[in-house]
Amino acid sequence: MRIVLTTAAELQDVHLYRMSTAEHECPWGLKAIGLLTRHGIRFQDHKLTTSEQVAAFKQQQGVSTTPQLFAEGRRIGGYTDLAALLGERAEKAHYSYTPVVAVFGTALLMALVLGDAVMQRFMGFSVCALAMLKLMDVQSFAVSFAKYDLITQRIPLWGRVYPGVELLIGLGFLAAPPVPLAGWVALVLGVPGMASVLKAVYVDKLALNCACVGGNSKTPLGIVSFTEYAILTVMGFLVAFGLWP
Numbered sequence: 001m002r003i004v005l006t007t008a009a010e011l012q013d014v015h016l017y018r019m020s021t022a023e024h025e026c027p028w029g030l031k032a033i034g035l036l037t038r039h040g041i042r043f044q045d046h047k048l049t050t051s052e053q054v055a056a057f058k059q060q061q062g063v064s065t066t067p068q069l070f071a072e073g074r075r076i077g078g079y080t081d082l083a084a085l086l087g088e089r090a091e092k093a094h095y096s097y098t099p100v101v102a103v104f105g106t107a108l109l110m111a112l113v114l115g116d117a118v119m120q121r122f123m124g125f126s127v128c129a130l131a132m133l134k135l136m137d138v139q140s141f142a143v144s145f146a147k148y149d150l151i152t153q154r155i156p157l158w159g160r161v162y163p164g165v166e167l168l169i170g171l172g173f174l175a176a177p178p179v180p181l182a183g184w185v186a187l188v189l190g191v192p193g194m195a196s197v198l199k200a201v202y203v204d205k206l207a208l209n210c211a212c213v214g215g216n217s218k219t220p221l222g223i224v225s226f227t228e229y230a231i232l233t234v235m236g237f238l239v240a241f242g243l244w245p
Contacts, residue, residue, distance in 0.1 A: 011071045014043035018067035019054050021143070028079040029067040031091060035082055043069075051146055051156060064204045095220045099213040103129045120173065120244065123235045127170030130228060133214040134163035144211035148200035148221060150192055165189070173235060183239025190233030197225045 014036065018029025036043050048054045054066060061068060061075070069076040076082055083090035107125035111118045134141045142159030146152045152159040165185065172182020200206045201222050208221040212228045238244040 011041050011076075013072045014041055014076075015046060015070045016043050016067055017046045017048060017057060017069075020047035021049055021051070026066060032067050032069060032079045032082055035079070035086060035088065039086055051143075055153070064206055094218055095209075096218040097224070099133065099217055100219055100224050103133070103213065117176075120178065123231055124170050124174035126231060127173060127235075128167060129170075130212055131163050131167035131170055133217075134211070135167065136214060137216060138163055140216050141211050141214055144209060144216075147208050147211075148196055148206065149211075150196045150199070162189075169232065169236075173239065178239040178244055180240055180242065183236045183241075186232040186236030187240050188236075190229045190231075190236055193229035194226055194233065197221065197229065 016029070016032055016036070018032065019026040020029065033045070048057055048066065057066065057068075058064060065078055067078055069078070069082055076085060080090040104126055107129055108122050110125050111121035114121055138160055141163060142152070142156075145159045145162065146156060149159070152162070166189075169182045169186045169189075172179035173186075175182075200208065206221070209217055210219040210221045210225045211217070212225045213219055235244075
């Protein structure tokens with residue numbers, strides 16, 4: 001049962017469960033620690049040190065996010081719930097679409113300057129640029145990607161391989177004519193990718209950052225990631241079946 005009404009003084013036997021791996025320290029878990037410490041609430045800090053532990057904890061507790069707090073065996077909720085309980089205003093995530101505008105805007109300008117095959121080059125440049133941002137910090141990307149990608153959740157290694165595969169797809173799109181194999185791979189990745197985003201955003205209602213422009217981005221998961229996968233799917237279909245003009 002979840003705690004609804006109480007005071008800070010009444011919070012006893014408090015347990016905080018948060019993600020704390022070698023690759024990623026959950027910022028919301030640290031914010032929860034700050035709140036508890038500031039209010040003088042003693043608590044036990046339980047670190048989930050692997051992605052497998054995080055996934056097992058979420059499944060066991062029937063929750064979709066961490067951190068999670070409990071008092072006397074009853075669930076308080078996450079960081080936002082704790083802040084509300086303590087009468088404080090919860091900090092909100094800071095989002096930015098600047099990297100997305102930079103990627104797609106630059107790709108479009110490059111394609112327009114080259115003159116011919118504008119759409120093909122725009123899609124190819126866009127995919128290559130997105131792959132480049134992921135390759136700048138593959139580990140951070142993999143951690144962020146695993147939070148919502150259905151394939152990576154089953155095969156963790158895929159998160160580290162994906163940026164390189166995406167780069168090869170982009171190069172295949174830029175070839176003259178486009179490489180059919182690149183189209184097939186893009187098609188195979190695009191469909192489950194769109195399904196991953198739809199599930200995370202609209203079914204699980206997760207508020208996550210999009211890993212499409214790198215693991216450290218402030219771009220919210222949603223339309224941007226879906227657009228990336230849509231580009232892969234549409235372009236992949238046309239290239240794979242030889243329908244690209």
